[in-house]
Amino acid sequence: MSITLADARIVTPDGVHEGWITIEDGRFTHIGQGQAPRDGHGLAGRYVVPGFVDIHTHGGAGGSFPSGDQDQARRAAAFHAAHGTTTIMASLVTASLPDLARATASLADLCDDGLLAGIHFEGPYIARSRCGAHDPAKLRDPSPGELSGLLKAGRGHVRMVTVASELPGGLDTVRAAAAEGVIAALGHSDATYEQAIEAIEAGCTVATHLYNALPPLHHREPGPMAALLEDERVTVELINDGVHVHPAMVRLATAVAGPARTALITDAMGAAGMGDGTYRLGSMEVTVTGGTARLTEGGAIAGSTLTMDVAFRRAVLDAGLPVAVAAEMASLTPARVLGVDDRVGSITVGKTADLLVLNDDLTLQGVMRHGSWLTSP
Structure with missing residues (x-):
């Protein structure tokens, strides 16, 4: 043809x-x-x-990747493809180890089929103080041994794991992930500036949704964001929905890290494309009002209802970035993160x-x- x-x-x-x-x-x-x-x-x-590459998505159109249900995963992937995401990685949320292993094994079949570009563990190795919409009862200290078991369930398709590196076992888990060719991401963390530098030296190369679930920038205590933004080895994710991140902060991250190190993501959950109502993100109940997803109990932001076409358009029209820059952030940069930029992006x-x-x-x-x-x- x-x-x-x-x-x-x-x-x-x-x-x-x-x-x-x-x-x-x-x-x-x-x-x-x-x-x-x-x-x-x-x-x-x-x-x-170029078709968009989303490296952080939990679902859409009522379908949830964390459920491990293949029909739901297909529905979510098709929904995001219709909104321009031609390469998608499935992100899981904090759950018990057996549930994570089960969902991972199921989604690995869809990776074999080429529907998904990989699997991302966002939890359970994250900080309780920054857990956001993750179930605090299921959080665990990072463990290289446990991670090894989960990687086996994924049959080579686990591509990223988010770790709060300051937790006991955190740095060892980062090293173990990197040694297995898995992207280690720092996120949902209370790391200091110095601890973030240690994590980067240990092998962290991605900042999970920069600004969100991290200590804020401060001129005397720069925290992890300063370390992540200034290090040339790190790519930072941005949820550009106008709720998670102000356009000025999108411009700031892009100015500091450059488009080659700034990746637009959706962090979308199953409610994307479904309208207001009550949904689930893993084991947590989420209420969507006016397109914003928050935990029903406590009100923490719980993922998004964003699609990549909207994230791209906002980067140009709201943040004022050139079209070519926004395209790099939505396509080529995340493709580089996944190591598939020789084929897509x-x-x-x-x-x-x-x-x-x-x-x-x-x-x-x-x-x-x-x-x-x-x-x-």
């Missing part, structure tokens, strides 16, 4: 170009500027950006043809995954 998309504003790693793209057998084969050399599907000057000859067509106002008009339209523009 061959298709040429013409008369488009194509967002590549080099910037925005007016031109055309040819896709053959599910891959980008030609990218040119100006008029296409062959008849193609004219896009009337619309933007074409940018419109580059030879890569898988995952792309999105956007109107001038950056609303989503078309989604292509692996060279086939999920939604035709």
Whole structure:
């Protein structure tokens, strides 16, 4: 199958170009500027950006990844794909070890099938003082031995684990994860600046949803965020829904870390796309009001109802970032985190043809995954 998309504003790693793209057998084969050399599907000057890569998502459309239910996982992945996320990692939440192992083994089947790009453990190795919407009764001190068992359940598909490195066993667990090729992320943590530096030296390379569930920046006690932002080895996640993070703080993180180290995420839960009401995030009850998800008891923010097309659009329209910068943060940077940037994350000859067509106002008009339209523009 061959298709040429013409008369488009194509967002590549080099910037925005007016031109055309040819896709053959599910891959980008030609990218040119100006008029296409062959008849193609004219896009009337619309933007074409790479498919989004979401490395932190708990569900959507009523489907929950933490449930481990494969039908729910398929529903959630399809929902986010319709909103532009062509590569998605399933994030679990704090649960008992048997429940985590069961959900991990089930979701690993969907990783085998190529539906999911991996599995992320957000808990149980997090700080009680910063647990947010995680069940405090199920929190545990980090343990390399326990983690090893969970990794075996995932059959090589566990790609990330969030750890509060200051907890007993935290640094050893970070080292153990890194030794197994699993991304160690610092998050839901009360680490000091110095402890965060220790975690980075031990192998932490991601900041789980920067600003949220971490001590705030302070000029005398910089805390972990300063260490995470300033270290070139660390990529920081941002939940850009206007609830978790103010646009000024999106600009600040991007200015300090640069788009190559700043990844947009959704942190979406099953309520995404479902409207207001009562839902569950793991074992916790969540109430969604006006699109904001909070624990029914206590009111802590409990994930989001965000989709990546909205996160991308907000980065441009609310935070004021250039379209090419926002595309890097939503696609190429998270693809680098996962180690799949040789295949996805940018419109580059030879890569898988995952792309999105956007109107001038950056609303989503078309989604292509692996060279086939999920939604035709």
